[in-house]
Amino acid sequence: MALEKTWRWFGKKDTVLLADLKQMGIKGVVTSLHHLPAGEIWPVEEIKAVRKKIECYGMHWSVVESLPVAEGIKIGSPDRDRLIENYQISLRNLGACGVDTVCYNFMPVLDWVRTDLHFKNRDGGESMLFDYPTLAAFDIYILEREGADESYPPAIRQKAGQIIATLTREQQEELAYNIIIVTQAFVHGVVGEGKNYKKQFLDYLKTYADIGKEQLRMNLSYFLNEVVPVAENAGVKLCIHPDDPPFPLLGLPRIAGTAEDFQWIWEQNKSLTNGMTFCTGSLSGRQDNDLVKMAEEFASRIHFIHLRNTTFLPNNSFYESGHLKGGVDMYKIVKILLEEQIRRKKVGREDIRMPFRPDHGIKILDDYTRIANPGYPLIGRLKGLAEMEGLQMGIERFLNE
Template sequence: MRHTWRWFGPVDKVTVTDALQAGVQGIVTALHHVPTGQAWTIEGIRQRQAEVQAGGLAWEVVESIPVSEDIKTQTGDWRDHIANWQTTLRHLAQCGIRTVCYNFMPVLDWTRTDLRWETHQRARAMRFDLVDFVAFDLHILKRPAAAEDYPQPLQAEAARRFADMTDDRIAQLGRNVGAGLPGSADGYSLPQLLERLRSYQGIDAGRLRGNLVDFLAAVVPVAEEVGINICAHPDDPPWPLLGLPRILSTQADYAHMLGQVNSRASGVTLCSGSLGARADNDLPAIARAFADRIHFVHLRNVTRDADTLPCSFFEDEHLAGGTDMVQVIAALLTEEKRRRDEGRADHQIPMRPDHGQEILDDLTRGAQPGYPAIGRLKGLAELRGIEAALSHPQRGIFA
């Protein structure tokens, strides 16, 4: 696999040179400062490429070109936003970038109640606490009809949890849940979040799937034309939130998407952590099922508090948690060998160690939550060890 590293631009407290020293081969980034819906200019793309190259690496994967809420709801300026997305693909291709990750999560991107939760090893990790989230929905956000979404015992537990919350914790929970895309300046106050939720009234899972298909029908031909692979990131967590549908949470969801616009240019960002938050998602099986359409990989692991749906979970060490990482990597190496045998130029799948626990000097660096230097370096080393063992010419099965 091609070992990559997410970088949030010059404001990132983990530098490109840090990534180079960690042993990665390429950078994953985006123009986070460009407002959602606007096209990225060639000048802006080349400037970011120069910033990455100054640190000793190259910009190889885009994560992400944001898909606007107008596109997801097919309201407002959605047609202009799709046209700008198409333009951005053309400009990226002119600059030599061939892989673009995106997501289609309504309103919220990845959602956590805790950004620096302390583990039993005294590392800090991101966590989704279901009781805290329900307390937020019912008692902080006060979303209309929220009680219809939760069983009575869970509501009662959330009420007790909320009664014990300090003002600081209430404010922190609002900030954590309302955060926008990682690296962006987006985010919602409570009134803004309620207003955005209202914009999805009447949009169920079926309609949102249709809007995704319409979006892909418009942008995939451009991706084919310019030689770019686009790949959809799964929902995180992979179940409905705040009354909103989520449509890329399971193997069946991805099969529907790929079947509706059936092109190799449209594929999957396999995120083992996002999909792994559901006990009914078999990650090695999903990797095998969509192997030829996997264009980008996020490898991380989560430990669930229960196998119910939904559930609480935290982001564990890369080789801990509920996903068999050895089997996932074996499936990816099998696909890479198949592509090499076919003579494909894109046989090497870009992978990044997704997220990471804050350990050692990470605890004082203050980097983007989930993206520490040493925690990701540790994860990358572990993942590379699996890959090296499986590929070793003497004992490996993919040599």
């Protein structure tokens, strides 16, 4: 018995085909209705069409990643209840179609942030870097967000000034475009293409001017208590994705990045339907997060798993370092997850299936000739998948002897 082998597939625009996934031994596909904006109802007909396409290749739609939460829900806008009702209908429709796991996040404006999408490692591979002083340079000097200076300690402000002095106008524009547009375009980003994209982005940031951590928490609590009962009745498990990176940035609060955050989330609605996506890459963005302890403590609520690794750098920075190598003790975490699967079977839980996917990957070999979303190279992820499968096989053999 092992974690279910899944792969994130971006639909008809993905250069990795469903036939490719079948050859790779994938059992479950992780995908979304990417063409529908956040807040719209997912029709049964469209869900069935995607499910049928996947099943034609002998696989199944394992996880929705993601059913996006509209910004109006996050900020508690006047149309929040309408947006939540749409979300409830979509959950019912997914459940009726046999799709039983939904990954979502509650990150304001940006789903994730990296400052370098082409970070070279020692072997010549390419991954992604989050450099905190560079983000500060973007925030203070390129975006010119009001109050940005006060968001950073003096040492980071000094480094940001040094960085911006080395960047040409073209490099500054590329940095802004990557953060605001490129990393968000395939995850239901709120800002579209156009010459005024920086102003649009600033306007979205301003909607959170009076929303701190506590208010954002209250908005999440409201959302959970409206949608968890519906999901439970529909037979759908909800799994919130950790913030990436898991600390405040650009003046935006973060509420799903630490053990304390997740404990608070479980207290809002104690149903096991209210679960998490255990993303080792996102959670490891904080050096004070003990991922092994978090896996042990929250194992019963883990409905979906993202496995990848990071390596820390000075100044609150990090880069994506593949799947096995880095600061994450992948052996201990996978062992905890496999033991949780055994425990669920013993106590009679129905949700024994625990889907995981190799999250992101290092661009290597033929990846340089293929078109892919940032962080999603074919060969690099396939390498990570093979590493995770080998690690699981060894741990399973050990547990069974």
